[in-house]
Amino acid sequence: MTQMIEALLVYSRLNTKGAEFETADLNVIIDQLQSLEIAAIIEDTNARLIVPQKLPSVVADVAMLRQLIQNLVINGIKYRAEGVVPEIVITACDVDEDTVKILISDNGIGIKEELHETIFKMFKRAHSRQKYEGTGIGLAVCRKIVEKHGGTIGVDSAEGQGSVFWFTINKAKEAVLV
Helix, strand or coil, rough: EEEHHHHHHHHCCCCCCCCCCEEEEHHHHHHHHHHCCHHHHHHHHHHHEEECCCEEEEECCCHHHHHHHHHHHHHHHHHCCCCCEEEEEEEEEEEECCCCEEEEECCHHHHHHHHCHHCCCCCCCCCCCCCCCCCHHHHHHHHCCCHCCCCCCEEECCCCCCEEEEEEEEEEECCCCC
């Protein structure tokens, strides 16, 4: 119940104005997440977080962007087959001169195609609470964050074949470390 209340508070706070958008270096954010917020889950699961290329800087509310990436990475680690070491790969590709698509791929259990849209709604889950704990709010939070940034979010996945969660966001005009 405590988890549910905390998750609802996070979601409701997204309705407030939030911080000013600023230039944020995705590489720095991921390094910080890896060494702070998600360090314990990475260590406990022996997960591998791979960033094969330098990621771009984007324009964002940095706290929201951190929450978005953290939620997607933790889901990639959590929803895995038993005995499988989680592997999360984060990449980026240009959509156009102003927009970039961030892709977070995992080697997890995957999601049935008919649930690809549903999972971004509040309290909707693709997998049972008995096997995978959680509140059913995390991906709704992700969608809300992406929409506040003027982007879109989605997933490409097949059951048993892992998932690629992606979102679009505006690129920074010049790189500045945040």
